Amino acid sequence: MFTHETTLRVRYGETDQMGFMYYGNYAEFLEVGRVEALRSLGFSYRELEEQGMLLPVHDMSISYHLPASYDELVTVQTSIVKPPSVRIEFTYVLLNAAGERLTDARTTLVFVDRITGKPTRAPQALVEVLAPYFVR
Amino acid sequence: MFTHETTLRVRYGETDQMGFMYYGNYAEFLEVGRVEALRSLGFSYRELEEQGMLLPVHDMSISYHLPASYDELVTVQTSIVKPPSVRIEFTYVLLNAAGERLTDARTTLVFVDRITGKPTRAPQALVEVLAPYFVR
Amino acid sequence: MFTHETTLRVRYGETDQMGFMYYGNYAEFLEVGRVEALRSLGFSYRELEEQGMLLPVHDMSISYHLPASYDELVTVQTSIVKPPSVRIEFTYVLLNAAGERLTDARTTLVFVDRITGKPTRAPQALVEVLAPYFVR
Amino acid sequence: MFTHETTLRVRYGETDQMGFMYYGNYAEFLEVGRVEALRSLGFSYRELEEQGMLLPVHDMSISYHLPASYDELVTVQTSIVKPPSVRIEFTYVLLNAAGERLTDARTTLVFVDRITGKPTRAPQALVEVLAPYFVR
Numbered sequence: 001m002f003t004h005e006t007t008l009r010v011r012y013g014e015t016d017q018m019g020f021m022y023y024g025n026y027a028e029f030l031e032v033g034r035v036e037a038l039r040s041l042g043f044s045y046r047e048l049e050e051q052g053m054l055l056p057v058h059d060m061s062i063s064y065h066l067p068a069s070y071d072e073l074v075t076v077q078t079s080i081v082k083p084p085s086v087r088i089e090f091t092y093v094l095l096n097a098a099g100e101r102l103t104d105a106r107t108t109l110v111f112v113d114r115i116t117g118k119p120t121r122a123p124q125a126l127v128e129v130l131a132p133y134f135v136r
Numbered sequence: 137m138f139t140h141e142t143t144l145r146v147r148y149g150e151t152d153q154m155g156f157m158y159y160g161n162y163a164e165f166l167e168v169g170r171v172e173a174l175r176s177l178g179f180s181y182r183e184l185e186e187q188g189m190l191l192p193v194h195d196m197s198i199s200y201h202l203p204a205s206y207d208e209l210v211t212v213q214t215s216i217v218k219p220p221s222v223r224i225e226f227t228y229v230l231l232n233a234a235g236e237r238l239t240d241a242r243t244t245l246v247f248v249d250r251i252t253g254k255p256t257r258a259p260q261a262l263v264e265v266l267a268p269y270f271v272r
Numbered sequence: 273m274f275t276h277e278t279t280l281r282v283r284y285g286e287t288d289q290m291g292f293m294y295y296g297n298y299a300e301f302l303e304v305g306r307v308e309a310l311r312s313l314g315f316s317y318r319e320l321e322e323q324g325m326l327l328p329v330h331d332m333s334i335s336y337h338l339p340a341s342y343d344e345l346v347t348v349q350t351s352i353v354k355p356p357s358v359r360i361e362f363t364y365v366l367l368n369a370a371g372e373r374l375t376d377a378r379t380t381l382v383f384v385d386r387i388t389g390k391p392t393r394a395p396q397a398l399v400e401v402l403a404p405y406f407v408r
Numbered sequence: 409m410f411t412h413e414t415t416l417r418v419r420y421g422e423t424d425q426m427g428f429m430y431y432g433n434y435a436e437f438l439e440v441g442r443v444e445a446l447r448s449l450g451f452s453y454r455e456l457e458e459q460g461m462l463l464p465v466h467d468m469s470i471s472y473h474l475p476a477s478y479d480e481l482v483t484v485q486t487s488i489v490k491p492p493s494v495r496i497e498f499t500y501v502l503l504n505a506a507g508e509r510l511t512d513a514r515t516t517l518v519f520v521d522r523i524t525g526k527p528t529r530a531p532q533a534l535v536e537v538l539a540p541y542f543v544r
Contacts, residue, residue: 012288012439012443013296013297015288015289016289017292018192024162024164026160027158032419035420046479056203058199060197064194070454071443071453148430149299152420153428154425156425158421160421163285181343207317294435296436300432303432326426328475330472333470
């Protein structure tokens with residue numbers, strides 16, 4: 001399993017009138033989590049797109065345990081739990097500064113060829129860089 | 137089971153550079169779906185809040201089958217699949233104008249007393265208005 | 273001068289913890305205002321793009337007089353105050369259900385050729401359909 | 409004049425299908441710019457609110473010179489150009505990594521007493537910490 005951490009601060013515009021981060025805005029935190037996880041492995045999602053590969057989200061599930069407050073620093077722990085194939089699965093744990101678990105989430109994304117619009121295999125280089133994390 | 141339909145048009149600001157609605161923006165469509173479903177039953181979420189009840193989202197799961205395009209009319213079919221208790225569960229099917237299924241989703245929300253911050257029972261009037269939909 | 277009205281309801285996700293619509297979310301209301309104004313004239317912004325014309329925003333100014341509340345119906349009065357050339361200018365007045373003026377805004381957009389990336393003239397058909405509104 | 413710099417990366421969810429950051433999402437970048445500017449002066453906007461002071465935006469103007477791309481690092485230079493009174497004015501210059509000017513903006517915010525809802529003077533401590541920047 002590969003895990004990477006990144007920290008984000010909740011913006012005012014991300015809160016709602018309940019006084020906490022709006023439930024829909026967590027998706028952007030997850031996006032940042034997985035993009036930074038890939039970057040730490042040497043993969044820029046931007047470059048993947050420029051090279052003709054899209055990575056749309058196929059499904060997401062998220063459980064909200066504790067709310068995130070305005071201006072709070074939220075750590076996103078992003079993990080890749082199995083080798084990518086045509087899909088890549090990320091799991092996420094969001095923690096506040098006190099280490100309390102705010103949110104658990106999971107997303108599955110699909111590698112898609114930009115030209116054909118069809119699912120395709122994960123880039124071989126990504127499979128290889130992740131391989132050591134999945135050796136038993 | 138109780139079902140209600142509402143239709144929304146995808147805004148430009150809701151798309152991303154992949155050319156479709158950003159995966160995180162569906163949460164707002166689900167919000168509108170359930171708020172309008174409750175309104176059709178005579179319940180204003182706004183008034184619920186003013187009467188001291190909050191309804192935060194506890195969990196969400198969503199599957200993206202086909203993307204929603206800019207300016208597309210998306211119909212949100214919102215269902216309440218069982219009688220509300222301390223929680224209320226909504227399921228959603230999003231369809232495009234051609235009747236194709238874009239997205240399936242499910243959310244669970246919790247009734248919370250604004251003052252105590254503790255979970256509380258669904259308003260009795262809501263339980264009653266929904267009761268006929270769950271008679272076997 | 274050409275004026276068109278459209279009405280939008282403030283979503284929960286558009287509020288912030290001050291209890292009103294977040295100041296950045298008005299831009300989407302303005303977008304809907306001008307898109308619907310163009311549609312009422314027979315112009316779909318989506319089709320303009322498909323025909324190779326982009327319409328990025330060049331500048332925006334906005335004054336917030338009264339806040340818009342959650343679930344409030346906001347009427348966006350969108351006006352085109354002079355004939356479009358390479359640019360098109362929209363002015364907006366946002367009113368609540370009581371007719372109170374919430375916001376004044378103005379945006380300038382530029383017609384851009386998608387291929388060359390260069391500014392270009394407004395579509396002749398749009399100039400013509402607007403001409404009667406600017407006869408003295 | 410007081411100036412502070414902070415750098416933000418454009419998220420995928422902040423782009424639109426034109427392939428650049430959506431014009432409405434800059435407001436959040438400005439928010440982060442001014443909040444971090446205040447923090448660098450020892451003022452937490454969060455604490456100001458907790459102490460009973462709100463700071464709603466009264467007006468905003470923004471000029472878009474060059475678009476911000478996905479994943480681009482954008483530096484927000486936030487300046488306070490005159491001593492705060494009942495209002496505080498911020499100006500902003502957004503630059504890309506190459507130092508090109510993307511955007512100019514200006515916002516005026518009003519100090520409001522949370523209880524009375526009425527405009528009030530800027531906190532004396534903020535006036536004092538800024539005073540040296542406005543000595544001729």
